Amino acid sequence: MRNNTLLIQERIMALIEHPRSPIAGKLEGVHLFHYDGAPCAQRVRFALHEKGLSRGREVKFDAGDPVSCAGQQGAWVSRQVSLVKKDHLTEAYALIQPNLVVPALVHDGRLHIESMDIVEYLDEAFGGAPLVPKNDTAVMEDATGLTRLGKELHRSIRFVTFRWGLRGLARLSKEDEEQLRDLLKNGNDTEQLVNFYEGYDRQSIPETIYEEHLEKLNAAFRDHEHRLSDGRDFLTGSDLTMADVIWAMKTLRLIECGYPFEQCFPLYFAWFQRISQRPSFREGVMGKHRLMSSAFKFKARLENLLGIGLKREVLMRVT
Numbered sequence: 001m002r003n004n005t006l007l008i009q010e011r012i013m014a015l016i017e018h019p020r021s022p023i024a025g026k027l028e029g030v031h032l033f034h035y036d037g038a039p040c041a042q043r044v045r046f047a048l049h050e051k052g053l054s055r056g057r058e059v060k061f062d063a064g065d066p067v068s069c070a071g072q073q074g075a076w077v078s079r080q081v082s083l084v085k086k087d088h089l090t091e092a093y094a095l096i097q098p099n100l101v102v103p104a105l106v107h108d109g110r111l112h113i114e115s116m117d118i119v120e121y122l123d124e125a126f127g128g129a130p131l132v133p134k135n136d137t138a139v140m141e142d143a144t145g146l147t148r149l150g151k152e153l154h155r156s157i158r159f160v161t162f163r164w165g166l167r168g169l170a171r172l173s174k175e176d177e178e179q180l181r182d183l184l185k186n187g188n189d190t191e192q193l194v195n196f197y198e199g200y201d202r203q204s205i206p207e208t209i210y211e212e213h214l215e216k217l218n219a220a221f222r223d224h225e226h227r228l229s230d231g232r233d234f235l236t237g238s239d240l241t242m243a244d245v246i247w248a249m250k251t252l253r254l255i256e257c258g259y260p261f262e263q264c265f266p267l268y269f270a271w272f273q274r275i276s277q278r279p280s281f282r283e284g285v286m287g288k289h290r291l292m293s294s295a296f297k298f299k300a301r302l303e304n305l306l307g308i309g310l311k312r313e314v315l316m317r318v319t
């Protein structure tokens with residue numbers, strides 16, 4: 001019961017009642033502001049496809065003309081916000097997502113933020129096999145706990161994948177940093193972007209901080225490996241839940257950075273393979289991300305060969 005109340009409260013916060021954006025209220029059907037390579041957006045795309053909605057037409061993220069704003073039957077309209085071109089650091093996007101992160105979703109004119117709250121919202125709005133377990137309280141609590149842990153470790157993924165994956169590619173220019181600070185005045189910087197980028201760009205984050213984040217993730221994977229040792233298919237039992245959704249996208253990101261799951265956590269790796277074979281993963285998550293995903297994996301393989309990649313860091317700690 002307590003968990004239910006908490007979930008409802010959290011979700012109310014994730015619905016933006018009076019968006020500053022002039023277009024949000026005009027959007028019909030489902031429109032997703034997302035980026036193909038962003039794990040937080042991938043969770044929502046996975047859920048949309050699990051709910052039977054496919055990827056529809058591509059529209060410029062801030063397009064407000066009637067044709068762009070129209071809905072699409074049985075599909076979601078894709079509004080890509082490129083994190084590489086820094087679309088998320090524009091005034092137009094700040095009007096939609098005041099915290100300057102993807103994803104954001106509009107359903108019939110109502111704006112939702114926070115990826116896992118959106119997943120729960122879609123679960124209720126579109127029915128089908130539930131991602132939020134409803135009938136079994138123990139499974140529901142377990143899935144809620146694992147989801148919460150996934151949210152807590154969101155920053156750890158950022159630290160680890162920037163340090164051992166993206167590296168210099170992700171540094172912001174001075175102008176971008178100023179823009180970020182300026183635009184966030186209407187948001188809460190819930191993701192602590194300012195603090196993170198300042199330290200990351202100046203290379204002033206101590207190595208031990210990165211290592212601590214990696215350790216937290218390793219501990220979670222040890223726990224996942226242990227729970228899968230009873231032969232269950234998914235993290236909380238025999239059914240796919242929101243816990244699988246949040247952890248699968250973290251895992252994909254880490255695999256793209258060279259994390260050696262197969263070697264360190266074989267049961268967890270097999271779980272990931274099961275999820276990644278689902279049509280919702282292949283179409284919703286990978287779809288247009290496939291090429292970039294392969295490029296990241298290739299880069300990680302090279303770095304691992306040179307002994308400077310994430311693989312070595314993990315193997316030193318896990319085995």
Ligand SMILES: N[C@@H](CCC(=O)N[C@@H](CS)C(=O)NCC(=O)O)C(=O)O
Pocket residue numbers: 038039040041083088100101102103113114115116154191193
């Ligand atoms: N709690 C938010 C986190 C969103 C988030 O951090 N999104 C990342 C991509 S996974 C982002 O947009 N980052 C922008 C940046 O790092 O500059 C959610 O779950 O929706």
